[in-house]
Amino acid sequence: MSDSGRSVTFEIYRKTPAQVAGLREISGLWRKEPGGFWSFDQVIEALQRPSVRLFYLVSRVAPVAPAASQDPWQAAVLIDVGPYSADLLYIYVRPEMRRAGLGRVMMEHLFDWLARNPGDQPGGAPKEELFLEVRLSNQPAIALYESFGMTRVSVRKGYYSDGEDALVFKRKVKF
């Protein structure tokens, strides 16, 4: 995907100072979402576990320039990787960038990454399934997951702190 000489790249969070700044900025945004998600500090704490991995999309000048620290993240996805499967903890696209295909791009990259299982990933084998929970009322996210062929496997009653139910979705990594 590109426009005016820039392209959107899928990056792995490796705790560089520019990435810490990017995470701080975007986590401030997702805290304002209805239902919200973890604070910057909570994400940093979770990332201390080697199984928790963070990816993001950033627009940069193609093809050689590295992402600059001021380039805002356009989307992010946080996962917890187990020996055979992974849990999607959160996916987020900046509000002004929604309905432009970035959620789809993130999901495609994520499934590809899980199938390839890069050597630096704990666990040592390609993952078989992706699981996630989503609020019953979150129609955009549910539509996104269903468009990827994810299927509902159960309902977790009162899963969220405000009492809302969660739908549990899963999909084989390789169809």
Ligand SMILES: CC(C)(COP(=O)(O)OP(=O)(O)OC[C@H]1O[C@@H](n2cnc3c(N)ncnc32)[C@H](O)[C@@H]1OP(=O)(O)O)[C@@H](O)C(=O)NCCC(=O)NCCS
């Ligand atoms: C859910 C979210 C990540 C989708 O990102 P996005 O970039 O807008 O999604 P895309 O543009 O890639 O859309 C891909 C598909 O998802 C579905 N979809 C996305 N937003 C939708 C909406 N508002 N209404 C209906 N379907 C929607 C559609 O099937 C869409 O395909 P289409 O455009 O061909 O119709 C985004 O709305 C978001 O960040 N929401 C807030 C955070 C959140 O709720 N995360 C999920 C927590 S479990």
